[in-house]
Amino acid sequence: MTGVGRPQRTVPEQTSSEAKTSPLTPVSSMRTFWGLMRAYWFSDRWKEAWTLTLVIAALTTLLSKTGVWLALMLGELTNSVNFYHDAANTAPLRTLLTNAGLVIVLFVLKDAGIAGARSLVSATLHRKWRGWLNSQFNEALLDGNHTHFHAQHGSPSTGTAAPDNIDQRIQESMKAMTGGAIGLAMGVLGVATSLYFIGENLIQSSVEVTGLEFLGGYGTAVLSLLAIATYVPINTWIAVKLGKALERLNVRLQQAEGSYRGELTTFLRRSFHVAASRGEDVQKTMHNRLYSDIDRTWARFNIVTVCYASFEAIHNFMGFRIIAYAPGLVSFIHNKLDLKGYVTGAEMLNQLIGQCSWLIRVMPDIATLRANAQRVTELANAIESVQQPQEFYQQTGRSDFSYATQNPVFGLTIQKLELAHQGEDATPFLSAANLRFRRGEWTFLKGESGCGKTSLIKAINGLWPYGRGTIVFPEGVTNFYAAQEVKLQQVSLRQLVCLPGSENDHSETQVAAALHKAGLGDFIEHLADESREGKIWDQVLSGGQKQKLVVARIILQQPGLLFLDEATGALDPEGKIAFHQAIKDNCPNVTVISVMHEAVPPRSLAGEEFYHSVVAIADGVATKKLLAPSLPRELTTILTQPPRPTEDKWLRFRRLKQK
Known part of the structure; x- marks a missing residue:
């Protein structure tokens, strides 16, 4: 699933009359x-x-x-x-x-x-x-x-x-x-x-x-x-x-x-x-x-x-x-x-x-x-x-998620989150007391298979039904969810790159540039085609090429929040590095939360870390820590302390880095 928008339930409080009345469809x-x-x-x-x-x-x-x-x-x-x-x-x-x-x-x-x-x-x-x-x-x-x-x-x-x-x-x-x-x-x-x-x-x-x-x-x-x-x-x-x-x-x-x-x-x-x-x-x-x-x-x-x-x-x-x-x-x-x-x-x-x-x-x-x-x-x-x-999910289990917004300086915040399966008395399989993801921070989700990494990303995006907790989004920031399996609709290649928007939202030059930066420049001349040699694009492109297509979407959409749910699973090590580098080079200040099978996150060809922090899930508890050895002192300070209301410490750090 790609291009899933922010959950529609952005207001955490409802009156009883509003809660009982379903909107007309x-x-x-x-x-x-x-x-x-x-x-x-x-x-x-x-x-x-x-x-x-x-x-x-x-x-x-x-x-x-x-x-x-x-x-x-x-x-x-x-x-x-x-x-x-x-x-x-x-x-x-x-x-x-x-x-x-x-x-x-x-x-x-x-x-x-x-x-x-x-x-x-x-x-x-x-x-x-x-x-x-x-x-x-x-x-x-x-x-x-x-x-x-x-x-x-x-x-x-x-x-x-x-x-x-x-x-x-x-x-x-x-x-x-x-x-x-x-x-x-x-x-x-x-x-x-x-x-x-x-x-x-x-x-x-x-x-x-x-x-x-x-x-x-x-x-x-x-x-x-x-x-x-x-x-x-x-x-x-x-x-x-x-x-x-x-x-x-x-x-x-x-x-x-x-x-x-x-x-x-x-x-x-x-x-x-x-x-x-x-x-x-x-x-x-x-x-x-x-x-x-x-x-x-x-x-x-x-x-x-x-x-x-x-x-x-x-x-x-x-x-x-x-x-x-x-x-x-x-x-x-x-x-x-x-x-x-x-x-x-x-x-x-x-x-x-x-x-x-x-x-x-x-x-x-x-x-x-x-x-x-x-x-x-x-x-x-x-x-x-x-x-x-x-309300629909509350009929078969506990569903008490609250979604709100805050100043984009504070990024994404998760508070008292518990995820469970169907059933009123279901025991939570994952809990996170307090997680904060600052603007521009890249976070790597780590844990054994089945521990709930993907479920956590789904819950943030309003796609996990059972549990409770509060998710606070940065106000005015768009988000993008890229999953491991990419299914392509039967439309033109240009429309596929422009998703979730319309092909009229971006010029052909912009779409072609995004394809080139994603490593799919050979297909630029086929932007207007819905198929190639009698096959639709879902059949033409390999798994790795489909994931590169997702990179092109990300570059074109410029999201502020990016969720990568094993989105590089079909790529070789060099392809994974290129995937991350393309996002790093073309999406400044994007907040990335990523799930991968690797024990450690990839690094750039120059040996620099893409990721600033890691959320480890063990025994049903998600805890966050910084990748301190590879972080500059100034960024470590910014990520561990909340910014003052009158000062944007991200801007301060970038000025110091330029010096």
Whole structure:
């Protein structure tokens, strides 16, 4: 990790009301299903959202009305076929062809013209909505609070587990959710408009039913609506039961596939190490184990899906071939309804059953929608829960760090620091009563592996969750955290050097100069490139070159505080000396705190010490001492005594050194 800014919690005191109120994030309103569904329509993009929605609503209404016209024309076509040889029909062929032509025109207008236009507008709404959601979640995750980091430290005991496969949630789940929601909304509107238009026509064309004379002329209309009111709800109840099973399996399948994909991605990143250790068999076993989980879940999912498809086929046959033609049959038999009216009524009922059965048809989509929405709302809840990191970590352990600022003359101060692991009663593994790092001082952290050197640096930067203590930063001083493992993003080389800032913050000459001073001058001509010979920079540069790239960033950024967390681990002895010398020559007055594997810190080629002091960690206690043999007397005095308020002893020492 490089370029981590100073912890956001710079004020050590908060009122109780402030501590209980989490700051709003771009996804604060998306923590529930309906909150997620409506957020876009009440955002700053509401005009765009509502315009597209109203166009879709208008096209859906027109589509339902066209369905009524089509049903009427199908009745006319059936009637022209039935009376083709009737003596009163003077132009049977022309009537038949005219009705057939009108049916074709209405069908093309309905299913190709209006439906096609609605598909295009709904696809546009889908694209816009998904893009907006994607930007909101990215903004919420990638903020100055390091939310993306803290969100991955959740646990069931906090009430918000760490979200797995965040990439899958933001991309696949969000894309499927937005598409499914729009489709379902159009289905609901289609039902409403169809009920209005078709119901109105059924009532107008209704006739009396023998045996049900008390219904008067509304007989066939009542029977039609009663058939729908009985048949559709029963089948919908069955569909809901099957849909819940699909939803559960869908979530489980997403989790299993995400785990398998994540392991594949991790494997490809450590491909060399697997090859070098001949660990292919172990990796293969791991892949087989993860995929077997996918296979078992997929098998159960397929069984439920087939059952649902069979149920839907039976429902369609019964609805379209029997239920739709039953209500008008008695009136047709008793000659109270002619063939044209009977067929027209049946076709209208077909249309209405089809629209009212949308829930049954799309139940698998609803199951998928709810599964995807659950994945997204879980991520929104995880983001919101860590907006006050210290309060978040206090749910699972002791987290009582205080961050403040002071006059930069006094440098960095650490007071009564204790670091622990998760758990209320966890024993501190590292304590530091009082550590001070003066401006321009270079300090070497020394101790056995696992003693807490890296944890100390993380705690100073607000990236260690459990413990307590006070960290006081020099006011107005920027800090830079350089870790051992450097992961490069897929951007241009110039942008990589300019991180954590923008490539517009520095001129090309400045960037090129920083690269040259860091020992990467051969790459200056490729500053504008995002890749080289088909490979991104993370694949092109070796481990040592990546650490030299970090030196270029440091030279360019000119931080006042520099944390080196084994940042020279991939360099040879000469490279480590050059690493330190480049910082010494180009970053005057920088305060350096460094962790290295070496027992003693490196020296310059002239034999001079880079480091002024050492913090030794032994038996869980960090103590600081000066490297006295190599320090001039004046610097020793300055580092061991606090400066007077009226005198900058650093300036005094530099004047004496010049003399």
